[in-house]
Amino acid sequence: MPNAGLCSCWGGRVLPLLLVYVCYLLLGATIFQLLERQAEAQSRYHFQLEKLRFLENYTCLDQWALEQFVQVIMEAWVKGVNPKGNSTNPSNWDFGSSFFFAGTVVTTIGYGNLAPSTEAGQVFCVFYALLGIPLNVIFLNHLGTGLRAHLATIERWEDRPRRSKVLQVLGLALFLTLGTLVILIFPPMVFSHVEGWSFSEGFYFAFITLSTIGFGDYVVGTDPSKHYISVYRSLAAIWILLGLAWLALILPLGPLLLHRCCQLWLLSLRQGCGAKEAPGRRPRGSSTAARGVQVTPQDFPISKRGLGS
Numbered sequence: 001m002p003n004a005g006l007c008s009c010w011g012g013r014v015l016p017l018l019l020v021y022v023c024y025l026l027l028g029a030t031i032f033q034l035l036e037r038q039a040e041a042q043s044r045y046h047f048q049l050e051k052l053r054f055l056e057n058y059t060c061l062d063q064w065a066l067e068q069f070v071q072v073i074m075e076a077w078v079k080g081v082n083p084k085g086n087s088t089n090p091s092n093w094d095f096g097s098s099f100f101f102a103g104t105v106v107t108t109i110g111y112g113n114l115a116p117s118t119e120a121g122q123v124f125c126v127f128y129a130l131l132g133i134p135l136n137v138i139f140l141n142h143l144g145t146g147l148r149a150h151l152a153t154i155e156r157w158e159d160r161p162r163r164s165k166v167l168q169v170l171g172l173a174l175f176l177t178l179g180t181l182v183i184l185i186f187p188p189m190v191f192s193h194v195e196g197w198s199f200s201e202g203f204y205f206a207f208i209t210l211s212t213i214g215f216g217d218y219v220v221g222t223d224p225s226k227h228y229i230s231v232y233r234s235l236a237a238i239w240i241l242l243g244l245a246w247l248a249l250i251l252p253l254g255p256l257l258l259h260r261c262c263q264l265w266l267l268s269l270r271q272g273c274g275a276k277e278a279p280g281r282r283p284r285g286s287s288t289a290a291r292g293v294q295v296t297p298q299d300f301p302i303s304k305r306g307l308g309s
Contacts, residue, residue: 221236
């Protein structure tokens with residue numbers, strides 16, 4: 001009955017997955033609270049203490065005037081103006097910064113450090129995102145498909161001898177390693193050098209960006225005390241697009257590489273068992289023991305629908 005099948009689906013798959021999902025969220029909330037709550041309390045105490053010291057040193061100001069000034073600073077920060085800057089700082093809406101912002105919109109990263117403040121800009125941002133987000137998904141899918149086309153020979157895995165299989169695994173591992181270095185290792189090193197971050201901060205920014213989480217606590221090209229080249233943020237936007245395409249490629253290739261390694265391990269075990277047979281004796285019912293075990297596609301079925309299957 002359809003109702004019985006629906007109940008079986010909910011009871012056998014959806015409810016356990018929902019339980020794991022909720023437990024994972026609860027675990028994350030607990031750990032984040034333990035790690036960050038004390039630091040937040042210290043920051044609050046330090047901020048209040050500094051305000052009191054400021055009022056003591058400048059008696060011409062009162063509490064209300066200081067609160068108004070703090071409110072002005074917060075509003076400027078929300079609109080993308082760094083309070084540490086001055087009128088000589090470059091605009092947040094020059095072409096390079098605008099290109100970077102457009103990239104964060106269509107990729108749904110949304111750092112939050114910069115946003116349109118005019119009504120016309122907000123309306124345009126809505127329609128721009130409605131068209132740009134699907135366009136970005138289509139572009140990344142096609143770019144990932146184009147990259148995977150260069151690895152199409154892996155689909156002929158069953159027709160290759162064991163030595164070629166080893167070379168295929170090593171080649172795939174080398175491809176993934178070099179790509180990871182170019183996308184996830186070298187850019188954080190550049191960001192760390194230009195922005196004055198540690199490598200861990202640069203890697204944190206790269207991961208938060210390419211995973212499209214986009215907290216906005218670390219953003220490139222926003223320090224008013226530094227002089228950036230005009231194309232710095234535009235290059236960062238291009239890196240984001242290439243990085244997202246790379247992730248779309250390696251997500252299916254990672255499990256594929258693991259599957260290939262397991263195949264080689266099982267093949268080695270079977271050939272090792274064949275080598276232990278007594279010399280000069282051929283097991284009855286088998287004509288392959290003398291020349292080694294021949295693995296057929298039926299032994300290790302592999303889907304031929306593509307790398308992403």
